[in-house]
Amino acid sequence: MASVIVNFELCGRDVEVLVQPMATLQSVLRNQLGHTATKEGCRQGGCGSCTVLVDGEPMLSCLLPVEDVAGRRVTTLEGITPIDGLDPIQEAFLESNGFQCGYCTPGMVMVTRALLDHDPQPGREAIVEAISGNLCRCTGYQPIIDAIEKAADRLSGSGEQTGER
Ligand code: FES
Numbered sequence: 001m002a003s004v005i006v007n008f009e010l011c012g013r014d015v016e017v018l019v020q021p022m023a024t025l026q027s028v029l030r031n032q033l034g035h036t037a038t039k040e041g042c043r044q045g046g047c048g049s050c051t052v053l054v055d056g057e058p059m060l061s062c063l064l065p066v067e068d069v070a071g072r073r074v075t076t077l078e079g080i081t082p083i084d085g086l087d088p089i090q091e092a093f094l095e096s097n098g099f100q101c102g103y104c105t106p107g108m109v110m111v112t113r114a115l116l117d118h119d120p121q122p123g124r125e126a127i128v129e130a131i132s133g134n135l136c137r138c139t140g141y142q143p144i145i146d147a148i149e150k151a152a153d154r155l156s157g158s159g160e161q162t163g164e165r
């Protein structure tokens with residue numbers, strides 16, 4: 001099958017890519033657009049490490065044909081990370097030891113971003129539900145939940161919105 005051109009917005013910039021039919025968003029982000037924070041774990045929808053935001057909603061990029069994001073807004077971890085530092089969610093993960101190897105962290109941060117955009121002060125149950133599709137082999141999850149609570153407190157306390165860039 002012939003390659004196709006797909007246009008979408010990536011972290012605030014318009015991009016146009018020539019892709020193989022049914023190429024996943026994950027592979028295009030990593031291999032053609034250099035957004036390697038989007039991790040490649042199971043590639044079967046089971047680990048959440050490839051989570052990105054599409055129109056502000058968390059989606060598993062390993063299951064998403066890139067053609068399905070044509071005309072839509074895609075945000076990766078690169079898009080929420082300031083050039084010269086960390087965003088408040090990343091800072092909270094750092095301060096709470098919310099990672100060890102870090103492989104799950106981009107997906108966890110993206111899920112947190114979407115959660116806090118919808119619910120700035122989520123309860124513990126909502127946090128657990130939000131990260132239920134994201135596996136972590138290292139932390140036992142408690143530090144991750146602590147990090148999300150800290151990020152929520154900090155962002156809601158300062159009145160700062162986590163609006164997608
Ligand atoms: S790599 Fe996408 S869910 Fe595991």
Ligand code: FES
Pocket residue numbers: 098099100101102103104105135136137138139
């Ligand atoms: S920190 Fe290693 S998988 Fe989560």
